[in-house]
Structures are given as structure tokens and as C-alpha cells.
Amino acid sequence: MSLTVERLSGIERTRFFIDGKWVQPRGGVLREQTEAATGDVIGVAALGSESDIDAAVRAARRAFDDGPWGRSSAGDRAGALRRFADALEARAGDTSTLVTRENGMPIQFSQQVNGGLPAVMMRIYADVIEGVTLESAQASMVGSTIVRREPLGVVAAIVPWNFPQALAAFKIAPALAAGNTVVLKPSPETSLDAYVFAEAALEAGIPDGIINVVVGDRDAGAALVAHPLVDKIAFTGSTAAGRQIGAEAGRLIRPVTLELGGKSPGIFLEDGDLGTLLEGLDGASFLNNSQTCTTQSRLLVARSRYDEVLDALADYAKTHFTIGDPLDPSVTLGPMASAAQLERVLGYIEGAKNSRARLIAGGGRPHGLQKGYFVEPTVFADVDNNDRLAREEVFGPVIAVMPFDDEDEAVRVANDTDYGLAAVVWSVDEERALRLARRIRSGTVGLNYYLLDIGAPYGGYKQSGLGRELGGPIGLDGYLQYKSIYASAAQLEN
Template structure:
């Protein structure tokens, strides 16, 4: 077989991973994948129907209730997860490259988040579950009580396109560790890399039905959310979609975690070292072409140093290398889709119309005659009440907002419907810590912003419900049961 036909076999997928095997879809509808940097066809994948969801949920239900997974010990699950990690590691380069072609993520970042991190999460939760007390006995007034932690059941995991592999694994790894089974519905925009995840699960010998993967559109995804065989929904995506999912789970009294959008603030204090701040802009505000829910797109600058901060942010943004994400020297790739590019351009127009000062960017990069590219863009003189400061852009558009004093900075940072991330930049870490404690957000960094896989991650307000990552994420996939027993029974 030629190299060209090998590549076609990898990027044209016409089956779903259900019950431990490749299953023929019941629908002939197909998603055409477009490469973000070129606008050319990358591959295709079949879109599922409700009957495909039924089959996947049934397989997960059987694996949990009747199959081997529901009877496994924590040690046995950990061993399976370790094999899964090994199989993913062997495919790390393939996965990372494909994701970069799908959504425009710079390859160095993709190597970390789509290549390395998923296997690391599997190993981390495998280690934790072997030492996690799934049963404990407590003395009670009439004997003893066994407090038992049991798997919540079948999990519907619904993931977005911006960090497809790690965001899938933030759900899969703790769910498998807890003893749950999973039906994963990836986003169509990054459909192709999910098949490599299935290839790894198959090679690792995960029991049939433990992990099932069905690509589907929003309508069929809604069917999965409300499916009677599902016990819990774990969703990452937009706040608008999260509202709908949360409402449905509330109606059904179904367990749910929602990791949603953000409009986070980066607070530059008057004593900040601007070199440190600028060095941190990539991870805090421009990571993955700012197609990141934690993007700190509101830069709060003290009036005493306002022009200095504006110049620093603009200089950094204008110096970014925009281009094909497979080039390791590129620091800003394309938007993930044509519709996403249109959204970003809309918000640039909104900023201009608001009277904010366009400092740099705002157009298409020179020579970008194909693909979905936009220049990193900085607006100054933005008011926190402006639409540009209220709505999530999900692209490289930063708004620099002036403030007067620490209390005003905290007030502006908290004046948002969102509360997912943030950062404080200061020469006085204790002062920064005081500010960080006052900002109502799920995560915040002092003089840097990088996620810690071992610590809980999630948002307040419209940024979500529940937490992923860290040992705390295990609780999302466990139910508590109290068994009242006599002391004599416990002693035996």
C-alpha cells in the first residue's frame, strides 16, 4: 500500500468504537474534516445516529452491570489503565500532529497536551485509585457503619475541539479509575484523533464496553445527555451549551459536571516586573492561539503604568510568528474553523465600533491566502462594560483595561459572569496572594499561569459546576453508600 493510501486509511473513518470493536454506523451522514492551516480536506468521519448512541450506552451498561469491569478491583483497573497509557504513548507523535492539523494548535503545545498529558493522567489516576479508600468503617451508636464508595455508573463524556485528547482524558481517567464505563462523544471538528484513542484502547485490551466512542452532532449529543442508560454527564464546552445540558440533567436528577467558558482577568500590579509579565503572556493569554477557556483576555493595568503595559502587550502580540502549526517556530496558528475565524473577526469589529483603540493586529496576516488565520490583536482604552470585555472571543484578541488601585482591580476582575482563571503580576508575592484570594475564580496564578494536573480545575459562576483534575475529580465518579451493620458483623 502506498504512503498516500496509508494516510487516507488514517483520516477517512467509517466506523465507531463500540463494545470493544469497530462497529458499522447506522447512518451514512459524514463529517468532512478541513485542515485549519490550509483549508483543504484532511479526511472524513461518519456521524452517528440515535441508534449508535443506544448501542454504545448498552455496551457500557453491560460492561458495568454484567461484564468484568463492574467486578474489577482497583488494582486490576489500574493495570488496565497503565496498559492504555503505554498504548497512547506509542501514538503520541501521531496524535499530536493530527490534532495540530485539525484545530491549528502549535505543534509544541500539541505534543504536551495531546501527546504526553493523556498518558500521564491515566497513570496518575491509576496510582491514586490503588491507595484510595473505597470502604471505611465508622463506629456508630448502634454498631458500625460501613461507608462505601461505588462507581456512579455509565458516564457520557462530551468534549470540545480545542484540547481534544487531554479534555477527553480528564473525564475518562478518573471515571475508569472509579470503576465507571464511558461513552465519549468528541467534537466533529476534531473527529479524527478520537479514532487513535480508540486504537490505543483496543491495543491495551480494555474490556469490551468500558470505553465507547461515537462521533455525533449536537442533536444526537443531546440524545446522549438524556439517555435513560446514562448515570452522569461530564461536559466541557460553551456556557450556552452547558446551560442546556445542566437544565436537562436537573430535570432528570442526573449527576453532571460542567467545565465552561471564561473571560478571565490578568491583573498587572503597579510594582510588576513587565519582563516577567510579558514572558507569561503566552501561557496566560495567548496559549493555543487563545482558543483556550482559561485565556486571560482582559489585561488590567494600573493607570500609573498604563501606556507601558499597553506597549508591552502590543509588542509581544505583534512579534508572534503566525503560520502553519506544524512548524515548531510558529507561536500562533490558525483558528480551528472558518466559523471560528468569523467569530473572532466579529469581535474585532465590535471592539472598533465601541471606540476602543486598536493598537496592533485586527486583520489577516500577510501572505495568509489560505487557512483560517488572524493577526494577534490588542485593544486599549477598553471599558469593562464593553461587549469586548464581557463576551468570550476564543481567539487572540486582548483588551487592556485601566484601573485605580488594588481594590478597583479586584472589583473589575470580579465584575464578570465568568470565574475560571486569572493571574496577578507583582514583585511582592504576598501582596499578589492577597489579591488572588479576593478574585472569585476557580484558578489563578501569581507571576505565571500553568495548570497543575494534580490540583482541582474548574470554574465559578457561569464558568461551570464541579471540578476536574487532582484527586478531587474522583469524587465526580463515585457515589456514597452507608451500610449499617452490627459490631459483631464488622469484627468477623
């Protein structure tokens, strides 16, 4: 919608960060940002047009082609990343609070992933780039070959609203460490917080054009993906959007990393410990109000334990959570990020109510919380794996539970999905759980808990994505390309 800034109060992000400067938008569209817990407007942000995206990409291109960043030493880039980390860390408190207001993430968790994790990522990749060998010589049939790893060029980093700071850092840190330049396109749903990266970059002395930030909608994203001067696309978001981006990247013969959706299974074996399951649900199924792509939203339970587990899950959903203002440290479940996301989640719940599934907890909006975008933690039993609730990503606090008779059936149902991002196996016999984990077609699997390890590669099978992020040097590889220089044998002596 088109708005005038004068009629709005609160935070104003009406300029973009391009080529080291704050610039006026070339388009004229502004967007109101609401607070997830209240629905009230807390700010306004400009949305970038195709010409704004073009200006940002061209600035990044000039900085890469003509600037010193890509040709600087690993040590120089590491030093800049550490200064960048310090500047981000100094803003961590305000950043985490702002993201919580935008998307409803409970504040204590936001302090970790939006406040703290971006600085951690910058320091990790500062260490990584100092520790890797980017050029080496090896003998060839007639002389020697110098094998180099060089930056790709301009990286388009497109990030969603659920973990806006962390997911941006997952891309910015390795991209800059490798010597690339970046155009960051944040989601409109969290339109206010992304400019923290720009402010920190200025304070850290990151050269002009190395980081550019333009908030935009799908049209802006499409313009960025298709821009002829972009060399690499790094995207986190829905599978539907990822499919379109992947198709365009294929047409352009352009490297792409896609971290997409999930419909993650949990397998609770007959020897599973119920207390362990309940302790682990916060991280496995309800992290960030279940607005997490790894959410364990299908729970497969051994038939001999089925009724017991259902009773425990129903009680857990009804009594475990403190629902309310996510800025309150005592709150453990906040709202959905937007009115649109609230309607999406409620739509899935209503659809499941009209299926053969049995509602055993939740199923609507919490009593007394009519303002904001709140949903009760909801559990459906007897869900068929062909039901919509079992096939599609809800992105809200809704769990589908179904029984199984043996391990083979559990693995078959777990793998009977278009996705493959995460899974959890619950068993007191970890060797047995490990055997099952090896059979599950998923990029990550937890044994009796689920917690992302930023030191290990992260990504999905099937329609959950392409490529891997994190994992130190593994995450760096996606932002480098190889070059072989055929040289004389004398190079081996140097």
C-alpha cells in the same frame, strides 16, 4: 452534509467504536475534516445519529451491569490503565500531529497535551485508585456502618475541539479508575483523532463496552445527555451548551460536571514587572492560539503604568510571534480551528473597532496567510468593562486592556463578569498578589504566571461551571457515589 466516501481522500473514520468492535453507522451523514492551516480537506468522519448513541450507551450499560469491570479490584483496574497508557504513548507522535492538523495547535504544545498528557492521566489515576480506601467500617449507635464508595455507572463524556485528547483523558481516566463505563462523544471539529482511544483500548485489553466512541453533533450530544441509561455527564465546552446540559441534568436528577467558558482577568499592579508580564503572556493569554478557556483576555493595568504597558503590548503583538504552519516547530501562533471560528473572532474584532476602544495592534488576518484560518494577535486599549469585547468569550488572540486606579477597583472590575475560571495577578510583591488572589472569584488564579497544575482541582465559579476535575483523589470523587451499610458491631473487628 451528506457525502460519499469515494470522492474523498485522506483519513477515513467512517465507523464507530461500540462494544469493543468497529461498527457501521446507523445514520448516513459524513463530515469533511479540514486542515486548519490550509482549509484543505484531510479526511472524512461519520456523524452519529440518536440510534448510534443509543447503541453505545446500551453497550456501556451491559458492560457495567453484567461485566467484570466495576466489580474488579483496584489493582486490576490500575494495571489496565497502565497498559492503556502504554498504548496511548506508543501513538503519541501521530496523535499530536493529527490534532495539530485539525485544530491548528502549535506542534510542540500538541506533543505535550495531545500526545503525552493522556498517558500521564491514565498513570496518575492508576496510582490514585490503588491508594484510596473505597470501603471502611465505623462505629454507629447500635452496631457499625460500612461506608463504601462505588462507581456511578455509565458516564457520558462530551469534549470540545480545542484540547481534544487531554480533555477526554481528564474524564476517561478517573471514570475508568472508579469502575465506570464510558461513552465518549468528541466534537465534529476534531472528528478524526478521538478514535485513538479506541485503538489503544483494544491493544490494552480493556474489556468490551467499557469505552465506546461516537463522534456526533449537537443532536447526538443532546441524545446522549438525555439517555435514560446514562448515570453521569462530564462536559467541557461553551457556557451556552453547558446551561442546556445542566438544565437537562437537573430535570433527570443526574450528576453532572461542567467545565465551561471564561473571560479571565489579569491585574497588573503598579509594582508589576513588565518583563515578567511579557514572558508570561504566551501561557496566560496566547496558549493554543488563545483557543483556551482560561485565556487572560482582559488585562487591567494600574493607571500609573498604563501607557508603558500599552506600548509594550503593542510591540509584543507585532514582533513576538512566528505565525504560520503549526506543524513547523518554530511557529508560535497557529490558525483558528475552523472557518466558523475564524469568522467568530473577526466578528468580535470588527465590533470592537466600532466601539470606543482603541486598536493598538493587529486587527485582521496576517499578511501573506490568506489560506487557512489565521488571525493576527490583536490588542485593544481603553476597553470599557461593559463592552462586548470585555463581557464575552472570544476564543481567539484578542486582548482587551483597561486602566484602574486602586486595588479595590481592580478587584471589582475583575469580578464584574459572568465567569470565574481563571485570573492572574502581576506584582513583584507576592504576598500582596496573594491577598488580591484571595479576593478574586475564580476557580484558579496565577501569581505572575499561569500554568495549569494537573495535581490540583480545576474548575470554575459562576457560569464557568460546576464541579472540579483533576487533583488526583478530588477528581476521582466525581465518579463515585457513597453507600452506607448498617451492620453488626462485629464488622469493626474484621
